[in-house]
Amino acid sequence: MSGRGARQQVWERRFFRRPGPGRRPSWGRSGRSRRFGLRRRLAGSFGLVAVLAVVLTVFLTFQAGWRAVTHLDPHLAALVQGPLAQGPEVSPAGTLATLGGSEGEALRQIFRDFGRSAGQAGILASVLAALASALVARQIARPLVRLEDAASRLAGGERGVRLALPRANDELRTVTAAFNTLAQGLERQEAWRRSLMADVAHDLRTPLAVLRAEIEAMQDGLNEPDTPALARLHAEVLLLARLVDDLRTLSLAEGGALTLHPQPLDAAQTLRTLAGLFAGRVQEAGAALSVDVPPGPLLLQADPDRLMQILHNLLDNALRYGLIAEGNEPPLIDLGAAQEQGRVRVWVRDHGPGFAPDALSRAFERFYRADASRSRDPQGRAGSGLGLAIARALAEAQGGTLEAANHPQGGAVFTLRLPEA
Template identity: 35%
Template sequence: MKPRRAIPDLRPLDPLQSLKTKLGVLVAATATLAVLITWLGLQASLGPSRTFPLAIVLSLLLTQILARGMTSPLREMTAAVQAMADGDYTTRVHATSQDEVGQLATAFNMMAEDLESVEKTRRDLIANVSHELRTPVAALQAQLENMVDGVAEPTPAALEQALAQTERLTRLVTYLLDLSRIEAGASALSVGQIAVGDFLEDCAQSLSMVEAGKGLNYVVDVTPEDLMLEADAERLHQVITNLLQNAIRHSPQGGVIRLDGYPVDDLVVIEVSDQGPGIAPQDREQIFERFARGSHGPVATPGTGTSGGTGIGLAIVRWAVDLHGGHIEVADSAEGATMRVTLPARSHPAPGVTTMPAE
């Protein structure tokens, strides 16, 4: 048995841009139809007892047809809300009218798209975080079980691997805490003077000790050597560390990672470059979105055998740079990827960001 086709809604009043105008036209049309039918009935000598009921019935029928088309978006919105309550955010309202109901339908469709995007982001978060948590936990559990069962000796190398897994978990937890700060609108900076050269040297040295497995070489080049920057040291360390971790993850064995710093007018530019596969032009803006998946995003990268992480790190980097009133971008490079951070040399945070002197 074939399903019954729904009768399409007639919307002859859609060109009218006001609901009041539509209601006026509706009243005028039904009144005119009733008068016309009454007049025709009297001309045909049908008498009031036959003419009036016919006029009322036809007027009500015309009202039903026109009103159904006017209220159709409201019924569609009701059905869409019920679908959303069941977890389906793909339903949209057919908005063709120009009046207040049509504007409401358009706004509803925009809201539905936003909710669908939020739901997709939530699912991506759960999937990415679950994967990133499960991997180091499983590796750490296997290593400890082997040591407890006597299968493996607690050698320095084995303990170092276990420590690396716990550090990976710590980074993920830190990312999630920073993400919660973003959602809460945290926007305070503790600003102080930073010697860019020494700062970059410290960042490179701290990560080179943790990520020594690839045998990477770190080159720090700051011109002039006494280049200074007013910024929040903790937030800037977070920025450079995330960029370095990203560069380490995608660098080949024995590759070179460069950290360059130089002034441009009243700005300070810091670049972190690697010799990895690079970032596709179409992904260069997307990678700074939360949970984005680009060539430097949270997917396996050919030749490295590593995962790109959760996709949270670069979003946190942009958030921290934005707090300082700066800008981050992927610069053109002949080899690998170059992440360029541009910050004001003298503290100039974004509007609404509170600052306090560094302790």
């Protein structure tokens, strides 16, 4: 290798260091140099401003002293006014040089002492200003350095990073608090992602295991491929298809990529239609369904298919978890709608046990079931565990809200609010 090529490689290794994983090129500076670059710039800027301020102060003070001395001593003023009258090009320093006698020497000595004292004061003030600016710059840069370290750790996959808040209630405290909130949100999202993958795998594993067992039993001659066996296989395939469709719908709704066709709809007529569609299932479950709507039209703005999907999921949840009879009466499910301050409020209420305190905050989590043993409705239909999460995502995609609560008189109530048409 030639000498020029060797020098080129040395130059590249020095000024273009190869970064490690998760790090940017340092461009010839170490990480420590980059960290203290802001501190040096702040200290240098503050020190320069302090030096300029001291120089300006000394100059103006020297001028003020010159005027004061010549004003207090008329004899010296007469001596000074003579040379100054020759023209504006004659400066105070030149005037002092032309003065003769003991008065001139005394005046020159006064201003020499004054200049020496002012210079010493200026040097001392500059040093103090530089020290003070360095201290202030260090206090400003220290939280930023901690933020840089924490951001690097966060980018490296460490999710438990938290920073102590600065004592001063300023912008640095606000930025640090925002970083802690970001780190907490990322940690929560990471935990949710791991839980989601585990839940999806679990919900896919169950029907796949049933399908495998049924098919292997048929292959071994243990079960006949008759109509009941094929019906069981068909039901598990439908569950898999429903789970995949629900995951896709939820992803589109939360990502804002869902195609919607909002139009004016009559909430009262929609609830009556829903009650008619669920009449058979409600009767099979031994329950009763009541509809409380105003006599006239109650218009809201929503996509008809997505609105029906929301109400379908809410009513399906009520049939799955809220069927508890009161005495000799059949279990009751209430549907209703009313106008509320520019919005239309629709509710679905059951008369069951309601939500437990810890389950209420998790009602809309994916794959969460308040009662794991109730994964199927009274008719044996399996659920994907995504119904309520999809309902809330669809409501928010249409500019509405969906809330869950325990009714004061018992049972759980879901309240859907959509814009009025």
